[in-house]
Amino acid sequence: MYKTKPTTQAIDPVCGVVVDSRSDVTYLHAGRIYHFCCLSCRSRFRLKPSLFIGHHAVASGQDSDHVPTRK
Numbered sequence: 001m002y003k004t005k006p007t008t009q010a011i012d013p014v015c016g017v018v019v020d021s022r023s024d025v026t027y028l029h030a031g032r033i034y035h036f037c038c039l040s041c042r043s044r045f046r047l048k049p050s051l052f053i054g055h056h057a058v059a060s061g062q063d064s065d066h067v068p069t070r071k
């Protein structure tokens with residue numbers, strides 16, 4: 001048996017790939033740390049976190065910033 005260190009894996013909420021949670025590219029949002037595969041994913045998340053985490057829990061409250069409709 002190989003002794004593998006228990007690596008914690010996380011899902012990049014922007015593009016959906018599995019990332020190592022020891023990765024440096026993280027962002028703290030609403031008390032949770034999110035992990036990203038790259039800086040561009042993180043910057044997209046920072047612009048609109050609700051876009052990437054709002055899919056499953058669209059319950060109450062946080063509909064503050066809507067995307068303005070196209071003209």
Ligand SMILES: [Zn+2]
Nearest residue numbers: 012015037041
């Ligand atoms: Zn990504």
